[in-house]
Amino acid sequence: MALRDITLGQYFPGTSLIHRLDPRAKLLFSLLYIVALFTAKSPLSYLVTFVVLALGILISRLRLSVFLKGLKPIMIIVILTAIMNLFFTRGGDTLWSFGFLHITENGVSMAVYMMLRIIMLLLMTLLLTYTTSPLMLTDGLDRLLSPLKHFKVPVHDFTMIMSIALRFIPTLIQETDKIMSAQKARGADFESGNLIQRAKALVPILIPLFISAFRRAEELSVAMDCRCFHDGQNRTRLRQLKFTANDAILLMFAVLLCVAIILMRRFGI
Amino acid sequence: MSAIIEVQHVSFVYPDETNPDKKVLKDVSLSIEEGSFVAVLGHNGSGKSTLAKLLNAIHKPTSGTILVDGMDTSDPSKLLSIRSTVGMVFQNPDNQIVASVVEEDVAFAPENLGVPPAEIRTRVDEALTMVGMYEFREHAPHLLSGGQKQRVAIAGVIAMRPRCIVLDESTAMLDPIGRREILHTARHLNEAYGMTVVLITHHMEEAAQASRLIVMSEGEIIADGPPREVFSHVEQLRSFGLSSPETVQLLYELQHEGILVPLDAITDEECAQVLVQLLR
Numbered sequence: 001m002a003l004r005d006i007t008l009g010q011y012f013p014g015t016s017l018i019h020r021l022d023p024r025a026k027l028l029f030s031l032l033y034i035v036a037l038f039t040a041k042s043p044l045s046y047l048v049t050f051v052v053l054a055l056g057i058l059i060s061r062l063r064l065s066v067f068l069k070g071l072k073p074i075m076i077i078v079i080l081t082a083i084m085n086l087f088f089t090r091g092g093d094t095l096w097s098f099g100f101l102h103i104t105e106n107g108v109s110m111a112v113y114m115m116l117r118i119i120m121l122l123l124m125t126l127l128l129t130y131t132t133s134p135l136m137l138t139d140g141l142d143r144l145l146s147p148l149k150h151f152k153v154p155v156h157d158f159t160m161i162m163s164i165a166l167r168f169i170p171t172l173i174q175e176t177d178k179i180m181s182a183q184k185a186r187g188a189d190f191e192s193g194n195l196i197q198r199a200k201a202l203v204p205i206l207i208p209l210f211i212s213a214f215r216r217a218e219e220l221s222v223a224m225d226c227r228c229f230h231d232g233q234n235r236t237r238l239r240q241l242k243f244t245a246n247d248a249i250l251l252m253f254a255v256l257l258c259v260a261i262i263l264m265r266r267f268g269i
Numbered sequence: 270m271s272a273i274i275e276v277q278h279v280s281f282v283y284p285d286e287t288n289p290d291k292k293v294l295k296d297v298s299l300s301i302e303e304g305s306f307v308a309v310l311g312h313n314g315s316g317k318s319t320l321a322k323l324l325n326a327i328h329k330p331t332s333g334t335i336l337v338d339g340m341d342t343s344d345p346s347k348l349l350s351i352r353s354t355v356g357m358v359f360q361n362p363d364n365q366i367v368a369s370v371v372e373e374d375v376a377f378a379p380e381n382l383g384v385p386p387a388e389i390r391t392r393v394d395e396a397l398t399m400v401g402m403y404e405f406r407e408h409a410p411h412l413l414s415g416g417q418k419q420r421v422a423i424a425g426v427i428a429m430r431p432r433c434i435v436l437d438e439s440t441a442m443l444d445p446i447g448r449r450e451i452l453h454t455a456r457h458l459n460e461a462y463g464m465t466v467v468l469i470t471h472h473m474e475e476a477a478q479a480s481r482l483i484v485m486s487e488g489e490i491i492a493d494g495p496p497r498e499v500f501s502h503v504e505q506l507r508s509f510g511l512s513s514p515e516t517v518q519l520l521y522e523l524q525h526e527g528i529l530v531p532l533d534a535i536t537d538e539e540c541a542q543v544l545v546q547l548l549r
Contacts, residue, residue, distance in 0.1 A: 011369055011370070011409070013370070013407050013409075133369060133370050133373065134368070134369045135368050135369065135370065135373045163367075163368070163369075164367060166369065167366070167367060167368060167369045170409075170411040171363050171411055174411065215364075216361075216363070216364045219359060219361060219364035219365070220364045220365065220367070222322075222327060222359070223357075223359055223364060223365040223367075223422075224367060224377075225327065225352070226325060226327065226352055226356070226357040226426070227352075227356075227367075227377055227378035227381060227425060227426065227429065228349050228352050228353055228378055228381040228382050228429065229377075229381050230349070230381060234383040235380055235381060235383060236379075236380050236383050236384055236385060236386055236389065237376075237380055237386060237389075238372070238373060238376035238379075238380060238386060238389045238390065238393065239373075239386070240386050
């Protein structure tokens, strides 16, 4: 897997309906969607959540390949979770057993459902970050969390940290690529050996990367000071967040989805 | 013309430096006229970058005063006004860009200053047009070239509507094309908009394009004047380990051989003309 394939936290500018929605509405929608996803139990309720997700991806007018690319780095976790569930879930008929390992009927369905859950959760998150610029995203979060300011929570600092972290992901990936090539040119070997040897081979990448990240942080903080960054009081925004009718509809839809899934679980549909 | 920056008998010792005699700047005095294009030339460790960082109150002078448009940089209550009067662009464009979209980055400073949204829009468009990056306003900065990124960084500073812009080695990390882009932008800002430009550099050829050249060595100003004049003192520059542009050096060698040529031809064209006249 090349490092460039990591698309986490990336934003693809566009003009689709989803791009234009208010980040607050999108954040709340994602949250409610996750609630629905983890409440879903029956195949039908999974189908409903899947259709919602598919519609979202369709409306965003982004290529499916970018979503699959974003899914790739997390696949190992998905597969591990599936295996764990497959072997360690009890109940139902035992289909296969060997020593302490058993595969039960419940295990199989649990594994499949968990896999679907994580994949859909990730796809929804990708849809959110792909269609919302990091600044809009942090802006939205900033507004949603702003009531916490009354309890002296430094909301603005948190959101600033988040947006800078997102901004530097591609820069640090480019840098890692560069360091890796430089170390390869000096004869470093990242591809062979067992797991421990490979982990050790990463040290000469991580150390320069960390040092440079600290240097970047220092320079960035000076540059931000020079551009009059301060505690966030009286800050204005280029783009005003506007909660439109579309956003209200989206939220109503999210609540409906949640209620529907909960009812389906309640009545075993 | 009035001075926008007054540096009066400024000495500077880094706060974490234990030896108080290790001054990075030694009793430096100078004044920069509004609307001028000044280059500050010097080696690494000559104090030129430290001087730049004193101009917008990133560092405060250990002794002496710096006045920016009449405001003392040691006065904390004037900090934001000083920083929005003297904008600063650094070496590495990647470490100055805060946002993931060009126009959102340019908006960062006016947002901090509490400018109303509609005016931020005007300022962002204006700043991006001034550096010739308007058509890239919705791009992601990490996909731009070095010179383009640095122009975005300049726009991010211009959006504060500063009267003076300090380029602290802003071309050092760029390729020749990027370097030319930045110098062109700096000259354009100076000529078309009357913005004061302070160009900190160690490239002779870049320094030669300014209307005034200040040469620094070991924390002191060793020469100050129009580039033609400063560069013609070839021996003096050499004694500080600096050299004149190649054109001046060529003429200097000719003069040394007893051929009568003027030393104030800086550009390739000027130098060529001198040589052509000599051969006639």
